[in-house]
Amino acid sequence: MASAKPIKRTDIPKGEINPKLWDVRNYRxxxxxxxxxxxxxxxxxxxxxxxxxxxxxxxxxQVILTGWTIRITNRDSARRRVESVEGVGSVTNNIVVLxxxxxxxxxRAQARARLQRHLSRYFWGSGSDIKIIVKNGDIILLGAVTRxxxxxxxxxxxxxxxxxxxxxxxxxxxxxxxxxx
Amino acid sequence: xxxxxxxxxxxxxxxxxxxxxxxxxxxxxxxxxxxxxPAEQAFQVKKLPANAENAGFLHxxxxxxxxxxxxxxxxxxxxxxxxxLHRYVAIIFDPVEIYVQSDDDPxxxxxxxxxxxxxxxxxxxKSAISDAFPIVDKPGPLVLRLRTALVGVDVxxxxxxxxxxxxxxxxxxxxxxxxxxAEFELVDSVTGDVIAxxxxxxxxxxxxxxxxxxxxxxxxxxxxxxxxxxAEGLRDFLDAAHELKGKDAERADKAYEPYTSF
Numbered sequence: 001m002a003s004a005k006p007i008k009r010t011d012i013p014k015g016e017i018n019p020k021l022w023d024v025r026n027y028r029x030x031x032x033x034x035x036x037x038x039x040x041x042x043x044x045x046x047x048x049x050x051x052x053x054x055x056x057x058x059x060x061x062q063v064i065l066t067g068w069t070i071r072i073t074n075r076d077s078a079r080r081r082v083e084s085v086e087g088v089g090s091v092t093n094n095i096v097v098l099x100x101x102x103x104x105x106x107x108r109a110q111a112r113a114r115l116q117r118h119l120s121r122y123f124w125g126s127g128s129d130i131k132i133i134v135k136n137g138d139i140i141l142l143g144a145v146t147r148x149x150x151x152x153x154x155x156x157x158x159x160x161x162x163x164x165x166x167x168x169x170x171x172x173x174x175x176x177x178x179x180x181x
Numbered sequence: 182x183x184x185x186x187x188x189x190x191x192x193x194x195x196x197x198x199x200x201x202x203x204x205x206x207x208x209x210x211x212x213x214x215x216x217x218x219p220a221e222q223a224f225q226v227k228k229l230p231a232n233a234e235n236a237g238f239l240h241x242x243x244x245x246x247x248x249x250x251x252x253x254x255x256x257x258x259x260x261x262x263x264x265x266l267h268r269y270v271a272i273i274f275d276p277v278e279i280y281v282q283s284d285d286d287p288x289x290x291x292x293x294x295x296x297x298x299x300x301x302x303x304x305x306x307k308s309a310i311s312d313a314f315p316i317v318d319k320p321g322p323l324v325l326r327l328r329t330a331l332v333g334v335d336v337x338x339x340x341x342x343x344x345x346x347x348x349x350x351x352x353x354x355x356x357x358x359x360x361x362x363a364e365f366e367l368v369d370s371v372t373g374d375v376i377a378x379x380x381x382x383x384x385x386x387x388x389x390x391x392x393x394x395x396x397x398x399x400x401x402x403x404x405x406x407x408x409x410x411x412a413e414g415l416r417d418f419l420d421a422a423h424e425l426k427g428k429d430a431e432r433a434d435k436a437y438e439p440y441t442s443f
Contacts, residue, residue: 043437046423057441109322126267
């Protein structure tokens with residue numbers, strides 16, 4: 001079996017990718033003031049539902065937005081909000097707007113109903129700690145739960161949703177985060 | 182020789198019969214063509230009941246309260262967490278209902294004028310909200326049904342005005358919308374539960390429609406402004422209803438962690 005060769009920096013054509021992106025030491029992380037402000041501003045976006053997830057990385061003063069949303073407004077609003085944070089230079093917007101096909105809508109509704117029934121403590125008034133991204137029949141679970149058992153329950157419940165092809169369970173297990181039902 | 186010809190003829194006859202029989206069976210088994218449903222009507226015209234407090238369009242008049250966030254709006258939000266606006270992601274339009282004043286005859290409302298008004302109103306609503314609530318054409322889970330009414334339309338005595346726009350036609354009677362209240366109700370498209378409602382009380386005193394394609398003519402600017410502002414009011418209501426506050430904001434902030442941190 002042929003093994004994949006690691007890519008060297010010299011293999012990449014000059015000017016195509018910012019070389020800073022290759023070194024994790026250039027990324028801003030938790031504890032950094034600007035990083036925290038960007039995180040906070042994205043956390044409070046009003047139209048984020050259980051079916052949207054916006055992530056970001058910050059290299060120097062450059063913010064790279066990624067993720068999925070079902071609303072165009074979230075894509076535009078995330079860029080606007082992040083651009084307005086003091087200390088942010090440029091914003092690359094790679095957020096994908098998901099289509100609202102009938103099948104995907106049905107999967108979204110059923111996945112949420114099942115998760116809410118079995119893991120109700122992660123769902124609250126106007127949001128949830130578990131994000132359910134549905135794209136062309138595939139389900140991606142994002143967010144955090146406090147126990148491995150809850151992550152497994154989420155997986156089992158989503159796999160039984162009619163019409164769902166695959167479940168990519170990317171839920172993080174963070175025992176420190178207490179969830180109140 | 183004669184026998185052979187007779188046999189050939191009878192074979193032809195038999196095959197013809199078989200073909201006819203097969204055709205008959207095929208026609209009999211074919212699904213009956215569906216009757217064409219009448220095109221969905223974009224609006225309905227009703228008359229305001231005399232001396233009534235309201236049009237009877239909304240289900241929640243008694244629960245409406247002045248909005249703290251949006252001026253000129255009376256609003257209602259279902260207090261049940263399971264029937265929260267946040268739980269829906271798309272909207273389907275219901276036909277707009279037009280309530281004419283109680284002393285007017287609904288049949289006198291010019292059809293073309295009403296069509297033009299409703300068409301522009303729907304366009305204004307779509308422009309105002311579709312990036313936040315995409316418009317879909319079928320009901321289903323996560324879809325809200327948007328019921329809309331223009332209450333208090335006055336069918337004037339004056340004739341419409343000669344249009345200065347190519348393709349537009351003067352209406353037989355001017356439609357006055359100066360005292361109209363725009364009423365909106367969002368209901369679950371599957372269960373029919375009322376999720377939210379809003380009434381826009383802003384008035385545009387001299388707003389009237391005297392011709393088709395009124396939105397392109399400067400003299401009907403006030404009417405266009407009225408529709409635009411009612412639609413904006415609905416968007417402002419939705420924005421305000423989605424704003425995270427108090428414990429919800431705290432929890433959202435605490436829970437959110439990007440996936441690209443190291």
